Amino acid sequence: MNNFSFSMGGRAFCFLFLTGTMLSFSPVQATNPLRQSTIPTQQHQIQGTVTDGVNPLAGVSISIQGKSNIATVTDYSGYYSLSASPEDILIFRYIGYQTMQVSVQGRSTINISLLENTTKLQEVKINAGYYSVKNSERTGSISKITAKDIEKQPVTNVLATMQGRMAGVDITQDTGTPGSGFQIKIRGLNSLRQEGNDPLYIIDGVPYSSEIIGYSNTSSGIPTPTSPLNSINPNDIESVEVLKDADATAIYGSRGANGVVLITTKKGKAGKTNVTVSASSGIGKVTKMIDLMNTQQYLEMRRQGFANDGITTYPDWAYDINGTWDQNSDTDWQKELLGGTSVITNMQASVSGGSDLTQYLISGTYHTETTVLPGDFEYDKAAVHFSMNHSSEDKKFKLTFSTGYTSQDNVQPETDISRTARNLAPNAPPLYAPDGSLNFENSTFRNPLAALRAITTAKTNDLVANTVLSYQIAPSWEIKANLGFTDLKNTEQRLLPSTMYDPAYQIGSSYSSLFSNNTDRQSWIVEPQLRWNHDFGISKIDILVGGTAQQQTSSRLYQFGLGFASNSLITDLASATQKSIYVSDETLYKYQAFFGRINYNWDQKYIVNLTGRRDGSSRFGPGKQFATFGAVGAAWLFSKESFLKESTVLSFGKLRASYGSSGSDQIGDYQYLDTYSSSGLNYNGMIGLDPTRLYNPDFSWETNQKLEAAIEVGFFEDHLFFTAAWYRNRSSNQLVGIPLPGTTGFSSINANLNATVQNSGLEFTLRTINLEKNNFKWSTNFNISASNNKLLSFPGLEGSTYSNKYVIGESTSIVKTYQFKGVNPQTGLYEVEDVNNDGMITSLGDKKTVMDLTPEYFGGLENQFQYKNWQLDFLFQFVKQQNYDYNPNVPGGSFFNQHSDMTNAWQQPGDQVPFQMNTTGENGDAVNAYYNYLDSNAPIVDASYIRLKNIALSYDLPLQAFTGIHCKLSLLGQNVLTFTPYKGGDPEFKYTAYLPPLKIVTAGVQLTF
Known part of the structure; x- marks a missing residue:
């Protein structure tokens, strides 16, 4: 007999005791509709829930075959009930899903999981920012993921949910430190400045700044204490669209040069009140360690180093x-x-519902995460999200309001000790003395745990609010206003107490120091819009015009304090005996624009889309503040031509192309002006000013010309759907610092460099429905992107300070190196090629070998399996690339541990080995040879990998005893397995000195009622 107990009292506890037979659940079975019983049977009540395999479906129509007078629909929780005979056949219909016939067979409970109709997916609306468009009719390049993809991943940053799932979107993680950031490249690097390649983020119509909110010196050894994009809670996201080509991005003008990431949050739906409570808990471990020497290997290396240097007596140190x-x-x-x-622990609760006129949703999330490092370090995040939609009875007036508030508290080490963990000798003393105190081994050991007493704290509070008002003033006319506001407050402290030093040094709290940074950022946006659309029968036209007024104010105060009466006062700057203000500034950014779109559709076969924008930015000088950007896109739906309409093989076919321009003003505020800073010098009682930047009235916009052509085809009712796209982007008028002679008093001046960077490439996506049965479905999604970055032109490159960094015709991500020749068998030293044959090895004359660190190609392969109440999803991410191998930056034989491969080092003349002789550092020739080796192409190795990026297993638990309750159990994994020839740690990771990403596994339960 089945027993099930459920109780609610502020907490939900669900105990399942299964004895005897299994919980009653019968699979959906297709039956022969011609088979009829000859014996009359009595009607009885049938109930159940309808889901899409993960979430309940509301509004599903259920009827009985041959009895049109008996029908019902599911409520918001997917529940339905109706009367039927044991031999009846139920028919389930829902837009976008396949119609399903199910035989009753005497059952009283029938739970159904509907399968998506792939043909109907072409009719799904795609968010393009200022407008939405049917997927089949879009003329631009837009990639999309939905909440179904996001909720399968145990991550805190929205960018992590996109890895491996979007063609042309390359995302890598900064560090494995909780709360850290990600790097995103949409179709390559357009700007010569690293900070000039960020895309535009839009949350529910509100631009969200991705600029680093901290000050670089407040965090030593950790690239980003807390990523600003962590303020966007993944659990609150309904969908993420990435706009890539000119047709999709030009309507955003100067802000769309590097692509646009549109984030749409969840909204309430009409129906009864729906409550969802979920909780998950899991663990994280470092993905991959480096294979280092053990003690015996290490000591043998050290002995060889002293012997090679001619040292017979080991020194005191x-x-x-x-x-x-x-x-x-x-x-x-x-x-x-x-x-x-x-x-890792995550908890979330949401309440939603509403009527046909007003819908609401409110949710709250709490996330906490510790680190893999020893010590009490933790990242906490709490978020609240509210959304409300309202429309008048005549549906002419509509209001949408959404807001999200996030509070983050991140306490992490001031220094990443990953390099210390790899450098430390394997026979170094234990961390703790017998009495439990930190062991400094009579001042011979720099205990790494002492460094962890220095911490960095980051507290961030972030508010994003948006309101959209619209009114249909006539059948073809609509006016709309988009209003947005953001408010971010960030407080960081870097604390270096005297207790981090060896007590034998007797350093008191007068040496304790504090770095403090406070950043406030507020912005608002107002966007009035007017739309006219009309259906002429065989053709349609849609015209949109609007304007944008945006303002952002940022203030920053960066201070330093030294000397405290006690370490307990170290967080109070007022208690410091010495105080300094490093930075105190406030900036104002103003932006305004006018934009428009004309879309013409002839017979649903020929589509032309024109977009344009006139931008104005306060970041440029008089006469240079405005620029115009625009694009044209066209599509031909050739599958709707008469000669293909009746095709049983080709179900969809479209050719599309686009060309246009967008720009960039990602240079920071006041960069074209003369600027000054306090010198700190007192002259006759007055503090002087130092000039820090020269005025340049010609400072203007970067421009990006984008060209794309693509084909989309579907076969066998879109069970096989393929897309191929070619693109070419050229970015010119680069905003960079142009070097100046030292006699000017300035090292450079901000100006537009007449250099052109080109990104071109191919993108392929494939979606297949491999198997579809009543109880089983298997689908596959595959994407691969091959990109090529090239510096087309750079006037005066050879005579500039960039000559050692760039080569015309090569990627902007290259490294110029020496050509490695190997180890000389006679001398035992590394050798590099003397290119100019002058008898010397010099950077200017011999660094001629070009190594490209741009990924050659990347992509992902996702499979989704659904069997009855089970669902399994897994994603393999792959990248073909080169990267620097791990090196401790000191030669073998030094007081640093080395990779285990270096046991195969040169020992005597004639040795044919990959590594040079060991040295303690006293052999100058060996040291110079080692650093030439580091500057050669030898340390750059194959860092390609295939990674099981994400795996998600879920089970919908049938709860017969509790009508209307839906319970889902899940097991999620991130960065689960990695296959790579790379030996330098994690191959995705670009910073080998820092903590790599973590492998995460979580288990969770979700209740909906």
């Missing part, structure tokens, strides 16, 4: 080998310092 430290001790410091377990 060589504690690892002179007997000061235990030579039988063997500690895996990576495991000791980085091998901990991060504990």
Whole structure:
């Protein structure tokens, strides 16, 4: 007998006790409609829920075959009830899903999972920012993921949910530190400035700044203390669209040069009040460690180093080998310092519902995450989201309001100790003394745990609010106003207490220091719009015009304090004996624009889309503040031509192309003006000013010309759907610092460089429905992108300071290196090629080998399996690339641990080995050879990988005893497995000195009632 108990009292506890038979659940079965019983049977009540395999479906029509007078629809929780005979056949219909016939067979409970109708997916609306368009009729390049993709991933940053799922969108993680950021490149790097390649983020119509909110010096050793994009809670996102080509981005003008990321949050739906409560918990571990030497290998390396340097007596400071430290001790410091377990907990609750006229949704989320490092470090995030939609009874007036508030509290080490964990000798002393205190081994050991006493704290509070008002003034006319507001407050402190030093040094709290940074950022936006659209029968026209007024104010105060009476006062700057203000500024950014769109559709076969925008930015000088950008896109739906309409093979076919321009003003505020800063020098009682920047009235916009052509085809009712796109983007008028002679007093001047960067490439996507049965569905999504970045022109490159960084015709991500020749068997030293044959190795004359670090191609392969109440999804991400191997930046034989491969080092003349002789650093020739090796192409290796990026297993638990309750159990994994030839740690990671990304596994339960 089945027993099930459920109780609510502020908390939900669900206990399942299964004894005897299984919970009653019968699979959906197709039956022969011609089979009829000859014995009359009595009607009985049938109930159940209808889902899409994950979430309940509201509004599904259920009827009985041959009995048109008996029908019902599902409520918001997917529940339905109707009377039927045991031999009846139920018919389930829902737009966008396949109609399903199910035999009753005497059952009283029938739960159904409907399958998506792939042909109807072409009719799904795609968000293009200022307008929406049917997927089949879009003329631009837009990639999309939905809440179904996002909720399968145990991540806190919206960019993490996009990895491997979108063609042309390359995303990598900064560090494995909780709350850290991601780097995103949409179709390559357009700007020569790293900070000039960020896309535009739009949350429910409100631009959201992705600029780093901290100050670089407040976090030593950690690239980004807390990513600003963590303020966007993934659990509140309904969909993410990425606009890539000119047709899709030109309507955003100067802000769309590097692509646009549109984030749409969840909204309420009409129906009864729906409550969803979910909780998950999991763990995180470092994805991959580096294979380092053990103690015996390490000590042999050290002995060889001293012998090669002619040193027979080990010096006093060589504690690892002179007997000061235990030579039988063997500690895996990576495991000791980085091998901990991060504990991750996430809880969310939401309430939604409403009538046909007013719908609402309110949700709250709490997330907490510790680190893999030893110590009490934690990242906490709490978020609240509210949304309301309202329309008048005549549907002419509509109002949409949404707001989200996020509070983050991040406490992390001031310094990332990952490099220490890899450099430390394996026979270094234990971390703790017998009495439990930190062990400094008589001042011979710099205990890495002492460094963790210095911390960085970051507290961020972020508000994003949006209101959209619209009114249909006539059948073809609509006016709309989009209003938005953001408010971000960030407080960071970098605390370096005296307790981080060896007590033997007797350093008091007068040496304790504090770095403090406070950043406030507010912005508002107002966008009035007017739309006219008309259907002429065989053709349609849609015209949109509007304007934008935006303003952003940012203020920053960066201070330093030294000397505190006690370390307990270190967070109070007023208690410091010495105080300094490093930065105190306030900036104002103003932006205004007028934009328009004309879309013409002839017979649903020929579509032309024209967009344009006139932009004005306060970041440029008089006469240069305005620029015009625009694009044209066209599409031909050739599958609707008469000669293909009746095709049983080709179900959809479209050719599309676009060309246009967008721009960029991502240069920061006041960059064209003369600027000054306080010199700190007192002259006759007055503090002087130092000039910091020269005025340049010709400072103007970067421009990006975009060209694309693509084909989209579907076969066998879109069970196989393929897209191929070619693009070419050319970015010119580069905003960079042009070097100046030292006699001017300035190293450079901000100006437009007449250099052109080109990004071109191919993108392919494939979606297939491999198998579709009543109880089983298997679908596959595949994408791959091959990109090519090239510097087309750079006048005066050879005579500029950029000559060692760029080469015309090569990528802007290249590295100019020496050509490595190997180890000389006679001398035992690394050798590089003397290109100019002058007998010397110099950077200017011999660094001629070009190594391209741009990924050659990347993509993802996703499979989705659905069987009855089970669903399994997994995504493999792959990248073909080169990257620097791990190196401790000191030669083998030094007081640093090395990769285990370096046991195969040169020892005597004639040795044919990959690594040069070991040296303690006293052999000048060996040291110079080693640094030439680091500057050569040898350390750049194959860092390609295939990674099981995400796996999600879920089960919809049938709860017969509780009508209207839906329970889902899930097991999620991120960065689960990695296959790579790379030996330098995690191959995705660009910074080998920092903590790599984590492998995360979580288990969760979700209740909907």
